[in-house]
Amino acid sequence: MNLDLPKLPIGRWVETVEGWLESNAGPLFKGIKTLIGSTVNGLSDAFNAVPALLMIVLFTVLAYWIGRTRIALFTLLGLYLVYNLGYWEHTMETLALVLTASVISVVIGVPLGIGCARSNGLQKIVTPVLDFMQTMPAFVYLLPAVAFFSLGVVPGVIASVIFGIPPTIRLTNLGIRQVPGDLVEAADAFGSTPMQKLFKLQLPIAAPTIMAGVNQTIMLSLSMVVIASMIGAQGVGADVYRAVTQAKTGVGFEAGLAVVVLAIILDRITQNLITNKRKGK
Amino acid sequence: MAIIEVRELSKVFGNDPKRAYRLLDQGWSKERIAKETKLTVGVNRVSFSIEPGEIFVIMGLSGSGKSTLVRLLNRLIEPTSGQVLIDGKDIVRLSAEELRQVRRKTISMVFQKFALFPHRTVLENVEYGLEIQGVAKSARTEKALKTLELVGLGGWADKSPDELSGGMQQRVGLARGLANDPDILLMDEAFSALDPLIRKDMQDELLELQATMKKTIVFITHDLDEALRIGDRIALMKDGVVVQIGTPEEILTHPANEYVERFVEDVDLSKVLTASHVMIRAETITMDRGPRVALQLMRDRGISNLYVVDKSRQLLGVVTAEASAEAAKTGRGLEDILVREMTTVPPDVHLSELFEVVSAAKIPVAVVDDRQRLLGIIIRGAVLSALSGNTETEAGDAE
Numbered sequence: 152m153n154l155d156l157p158k159l160p161i162g163r164w165v166e167t168v169e170g171w172l173e174s175n176a177g178p179l180f181k182g183i184k185t186l187i188g189s190t191v192n193g194l195s196d197a198f199n200a201v202p203a204l205l206m207i208v209l210f211t212v213l214a215y216w217i218g219r220t221r222i223a224l225f226t227l228l229g230l231y232l233v234y235n236l237g238y239w240e241h242t243m244e245t246l247a248l249v250l251t252a253s254v255i256s257v258v259i260g261v262p263l264g265i266g267c268a269r270s271n272g273l274q275k276i277v278t279p280v281l282d283f284m285q286t287m288p289a290f291v292y293l294l295p296a297v298a299f300f301s302l303g304v305v306p307g308v309i310a311s312v313i314f315g316i317p318p319t320i321r322l323t324n325l326g327i328r329q330v331p332g333d334l335v336e337a338a339d340a341f342g343s344t345p346m347q348k349l350f351k352l353q354l355p356i357a358a359p360t361i362m363a364g365v366n367q368t369i370m371l372s373l374s375m376v377v378i379a380s381m382i383g384a385q386g387v388g389a390d391v392y393r394a395v396t397q398a399k400t401g402v403g404f405e406a407g408l409a410v411v412v413l414a415i416i417l418d419r420i421t422q423n424l425i426t427n428k429r430k431g432k
Numbered sequence: 433m434a435i436i437e438v439r440e441l442s443k444v445f446g447n448d449p450k451r452a453y454r455l456l457d458q459g460w461s462k463e464r465i466a467k468e469t470k471l472t473v474g475v476n477r478v479s480f481s482i483e484p485g486e487i488f489v490i491m492g493l494s495g496s497g498k499s500t501l502v503r504l505l506n507r508l509i510e511p512t513s514g515q516v517l518i519d520g521k522d523i524v525r526l527s528a529e530e531l532r533q534v535r536r537k538t539i540s541m542v543f544q545k546f547a548l549f550p551h552r553t554v555l556e557n558v559e560y561g562l563e564i565q566g567v568a569k570s571a572r573t574e575k576a577l578k579t580l581e582l583v584g585l586g587g588w589a590d591k592s593p594d595e596l597s598g599g600m601q602q603r604v605g606l607a608r609g610l611a612n613d614p615d616i617l618l619m620d621e622a623f624s625a626l627d628p629l630i631r632k633d634m635q636d637e638l639l640e641l642q643a644t645m646k647k648t649i650v651f652i653t654h655d656l657d658e659a660l661r662i663g664d665r666i667a668l669m670k671d672g673v674v675v676q677i678g679t680p681e682e683i684l685t686h687p688a689n690e691y692v693e694r695f696v697e698d699v700d701l702s703k704v705l706t707a708s709h710v711m712i713r714a715e716t717i718t719m720d721r722g723p724r725v726a727l728q729l730m731r732d733r734g735i736s737n738l739y740v741v742d743k744s745r746q747l748l749g750v751v752t753a754e755a756s757a758e759a760a761k762t763g764r765g766l767e768d769i770l771v772r773e774m775t776t777v778p779p780d781v782h783l784s785e786l787f788e789v790v791s792a793a794k795i796p797v798a799v800v801d802d803r804q805r806l807l808g809i810i811i812r813g814a815v816l817s818a819l820s821g822n823t824e825t826e827a828g829d830a831e
Contacts, residue, residue: 333545340540340618341541341564342532342536356550
């Protein structure tokens with residue numbers, strides 16, 4: 152007896168959808184491409200317009216203002232190392248990509264997380280989608296991203312957003328759901344509108360949790376830079392990728408070091424934003 | 433007119449509340465319904481009305497439905513059926529916006545675990561109700577500071593709530609509830625999270641504040657002593673039903689059923705009953721009568737003292753039978769034999785404080801109001817007899 156069904160044509164379905172989107176939503180993708188492309192390029196041009204040493208000082212001051220002396224010191228030395236090794240320009244390009252992807256993730260992720268916190272129905276739909284996004288190998292996003300946005304930095308940003316957005320959505324949802332019930336009750340009992348309740352109570356109390364999600368999102372976006380370079384995104388990720396394909400261990404290590412420095416600085420600065428929030432100002 | 437009137441108010445949690453009503457009508461208990469269906473009867477057809485300025489205590493053990501009931505009053509929980517009339521307007525039928533207005537202006541709430549906003553300072557917490565109404569910053573700050581002053585936390589405005597002790601935090605909760613000048617204050621187990629000494633202080637303070645504020649307070653508690661201390665009237669709840677409503681005295685002295693009786697049997701009556709409960713009517717005489725009249729009266733009633741009052745029943749003193757007989761012989765007037773020094777007590781003094789006074793006095797202690805008008809007298813046996821639970825005869829005599 153043979154119970155085997157013929158192979159389901161899932162792959163063909165996906166390609167059909169992709170093809171349909173390509174031919175019917177073209178202008179939309181073009182608009183998104185222009186917007187994201189100009190944002191990333193604008194940012195990276197702006198970062199690189201400032202002399203590198205002045206930029207290092209500015210980052211150090213920011214780190215000192217938000218964090219403590221140790222983080223400022225690390226920022227100063229780490230960024231100087233990147234500059235010294237000759238990866239400054241590419242690192243700034245990567246930073247522009249990561250920041251753009253993170254901002255997009257926050258702009259989409261936080262409202263979606265709020266929506267999930269308010270509606271169990273929405274949460275039930277969104278949660279499996281997020282599981283899917285996080286477990287599907289990241290390389291797979293590259294193909295449709297390239298198909299819609301062609302090669303370059305834009306599909307890299309899109310892939311980073313898809314890969315990086317889940318923690319922001321999840322932790323926004325969680326943070327708002329964890330606001331103690333009696334506080335929500337108190338806000339209601341005094342006649343708050345839903346918006347007042349959100350902005351005066353739920354978001355401030357959930358802020359540290361949401362920031363933890365944003366921190367994760369930034370880190371995940373950063374982890375995508377090497378993968379994104381495979382489809383033509385510029386930056387220090389491309390240097391790593393090139394070194395790998397040419398089997399140049401030394402260059403690969405240097406470029407990889409630049410990614411690590413950037414990661415640690417972004418991580419510590421955002422984490423300190425969280426702890427500062429917890430302490431209340 | 434009643435400020436709050438609750439009519440046939442019910443709350444059933446679950447999908448098919450009508451089924452719960454049918455089962456209740458068939459005599460099913462709340463437990464049986466919960467066990468055999470997925471329905472929970474929170475509040476079962478409760479009716480009562482509350483007068484302006486009253487402290488109305490809703491008291492019951494956990495699971496009795498009291499916390500649900502208080503949340504039905506401002507619709508933090510949607511009633512399944514019934515009406516809640518506030519100033520004659522049915523809260524249950526209001527739109528979301530109208531309900532918000534009622535919550536902003538008319539009813540506010542104080543919570544068991546304080547529910548202060550941890551990301552706001554004490555002042556910002558108290559301002560909250562005004563802030564969401566759009567009151568200008570300077571005006572609401574001024575009002576909030578004044579309210580904090582009222583609860584004795586004037587100097588703590590800029591602290592964070594978690595820097596305050598439990599008692600102080602609940603004062604902030606109280607100030608937050610009072611800042612928007614509501615007519616009605618709902619207090620859900622407001623003092624239950626505080627330790628006993630602080631709790632008593634807070635009760636005293638609430639009564640003190642209430643004396644000037646004259647708000648209508650609905651106070652939820654599981655603590656009978658608290659209910660008896662602060663309640664003008666008490667509604668006793670069990671299994672979602674109001675078992676008895678009455679003044680503390682009525683509940684203690686005339687328990688409606690066995691449940692209430694068991695509930696109140698451990699109460700220290702001496703701390704609940706007051707002089708007014710045990711006093712009996714005093715035999716009086718006015719000054720313009722002569723000693724012979726006095727003697728005759730005493731002989732008729734079989735007593736040995738007469739209390740002398742003026743036309744407005746103000747107590748002037750007492751005359752004894754001996755002195756009257758003496759005066760009748762020598763032809764002196766009542767004025768000459770009047771004993772002016774005597775023990776008097778106000779009507780609201782508790783029996784616990786009366787023991788000594790009563791046993792030290794040679795003649796029955798007079799109960800007078802704040803204008804020295806004679807209300808009644810307390811004979812020695814009455815206090816002990818009241819404490820043994822036998823209050824009805826005395827109460828009857830006093831009327």
